Amino acid sequence: MRTNPTGRQLRFGTELRKLRERAGLTATEAGQLMGIKQTQVSNMEAGRVGVSAERVRTLACHYDCSDKALVQALSDMTTDRTRGWWEEYRETLPTALLDLAEVEHHARSMQTAITIHIPGLLQTRDHAREIFMQDVPEMSPPDIEHRVSFRIKRQAVIFRSDPTPYQAIIHEAALRMLLGGAPVTKRQLRHLIDMSEREHITIQVIPFAAGSFAGSGQSIFYSHGPASLLDTVHLDQSHGPVFLDAEAQLVKYRVLIERMAAIALTPKVSRDFIHNIAHHL
Structure with missing residues (x-):
């Protein structure tokens, strides 16, 4: 688990949270849909843990997100691990x-x-x-x-x-x-x-x-x-x-x-x- 997420990692987590909130779901409800604990959802949204591109697409599906450009951009962010x-x-x-x-x-x-x-x-x-x-x-x-x-x-x-x-x-x-x-x-x-x-x-x-x-x-x-x-x-x-x-x-x-x-x-x-x-x- 990351102890000091970068600004980009924090922003990624923030966008996951925004997707969930637009869907009107709590972190607990999102976890139930994904078959994971609420704490894991919270850690993803806080940028403390990595998220795969596949999970991003799954979350977007559960959250009824139809913005393909946004989902693709978030998926791309998961694969960029460049140390600047x-x-x-x-x-x-x-x-x-x-x-x-x-x-x-x-x-x-x-x-x-x-x-x-x-x-x-x-x-x-x-x-x-x-x-x-x-x-x-x-x-x-x-x-x-x-x-x-x-x-x-x-x-x-x-x-x-x-x-x-x-x-x-x-x-x-x-x-x-x-x-x-x-x-x-x-x-x-x-x-x-x-x-x-x-x-x-x-x-x-x-x-x-x-x-x-x-x-x-x-x-x-x-x-x-x-x-x-x-x-x-x-x-x-x-x-x-x-x-x-x-x-x-x-x-x-x-x-x-x-x-x-x-x-x-x-x-x-x-x-x-x-x-x-x-x-x-």
Whole structure:
């Protein structure tokens, strides 16, 4: 039995519980249908024990789940036992950061909307270092470099041979914030321009002229899974990352990102906009 399930294992168990609850069954009733004890059902839903693809399909049948895409996605999750690179950081970084790397690794596509910082997957090493240097309480230089290393490794998802499609909506405020001074900011902006020219990366800028807009006070990361109910929202907050996966929350943040994209400049105009800011630094 697992004592410390990963974020992905916990999410898998949560989805099994949601299937059961939609069917209007208690854990005891589900166990009776499966011929197992209620505790075993609870352990599966808590991510503490492994579940076979066959059992997932059997549970879906008992729960009258007709969403074939969801059942297939959950079945596929049972066969993926890859130990991710992020596991080497398990004893030294908060679990939520490892969960974020795991979500990014498995995402089918990703979107982010952010107001005051450059998205982590698009940061240069120097820019990331400047951000961590501002943390409270203050981190030691070795700890800062450890965090920078982790952030840069996360970027593998947009550099690998099968890169994940990525849309970043960035407010003008983030582009003009001189973290590390003009030289660091200028290199960061040039990096954004270079990244925006990659086929799988879309960068859009919301200019100050756009005025107020819904979602402006949040840093939103939306990960699209193999089925819409397996999407994940990550909110970056001062006390640590927060993950959301309730259906109503997923709908809310999809709408917010759509609205922010609608008022943002087009990718081409955004590229020119960033170039102009960098040119005048």
